[in-house]
Amino acid sequence: MIKFPIAKVNLGLNIVERRDDGYHNLETVFYPVPITDALEVLPMDERFPIGDDCTIALSGIGVKGEVMDNLVVKAYRLLASRYELPRVHIHLHKHIPTQAGMGGGSSDAAVMISLLNEMCELGMTVTEMREVATRLGADCPFFITGEPSYAEGIGEKLQPIALNLSGWKMVVIHPHIPVPTKEAFALITPHRPEVNCRVAVMQPVSEWRHCLFNDFEESVFAQHPELAIIKSWLYDNGAVYASMSGSGSSLFALMPAAAEHIDTTTLERRIGHIFDCYEMVL
DSSP states (O other), rough: OOOOOOOEEEEEEEEEEEOTOOOOEEEEEEEEEEEOOOEEEEEETTTTTTTSSSSEEESSSOOOOOOSHHHHHHHHHHTTTOOOOOOEEEEEESSSSSSSSSSSSHHHHHHHHHHHHHHOOOOOOOOHHHHHHHTTTTHHHHHHOOOOOETTTTTTTEEEEEOTTTEEEEEEESSSSOOOOOHHHHHHOOOOSSSOOHHHHSOOHHHHHHHBBBHHHHHHHOOOOOHHHHHHHHHHOOOSSEEEOOOOOOOEEEOOOOOOOOHHHHHHHHHHEEEEEEEEOO
């Protein structure tokens, strides 16, 4: 069985308070983006060694860390602690940028839960799958359904939101600049915005620039000024709204669907960093 985990962007991201457990409560709107990985799971046959509960092969964009520590393996083993699962072989092809604030690893894990639920006929509800997903990452529950959602808590408290950006062109710039999430949170001073992001996204996109903000930008841009240059460049090249996603380092822009193909030559000269550029009509 094969499924295609999607990416996400944060339309506004506000860190509203620090919790007693060391985490932070936030308010954000998750929006799905059609940049996908590919996740294939097959039952093992006699070709695979006896004793392995699962094996995994990775391709595409390189992923740091031990391969068996991948979140899809953790998702399999978490479900295997609750249900009787077959031994499986996993092939994960990575296309979603990593360490980018686009939720690629979380999406892979959530889709692994959904895939196993379907393949093994476990009968888990969306609520039950989200409960399992929460144990793997704060934004994992969103990817169980991947519908536009307003999120609170650490990102696990979800409410569907009637937001449709179909017809808008999205440009995503992913510079190869790692931004550790822990470092980004350490520099944040929690506060509540004047306008809640759930309210802000109901305004015309042309108004978002003035009412929809990512709280990480101030501190992350100070550490990595190249990211501020990218955001400014996106506005100079026709963006109606531009923002960093999550704690970075990807930035995205919404443009009219009829906007011409974006030429990144000038950006290459300005930031002096390798980057990937994705263009798509939502």
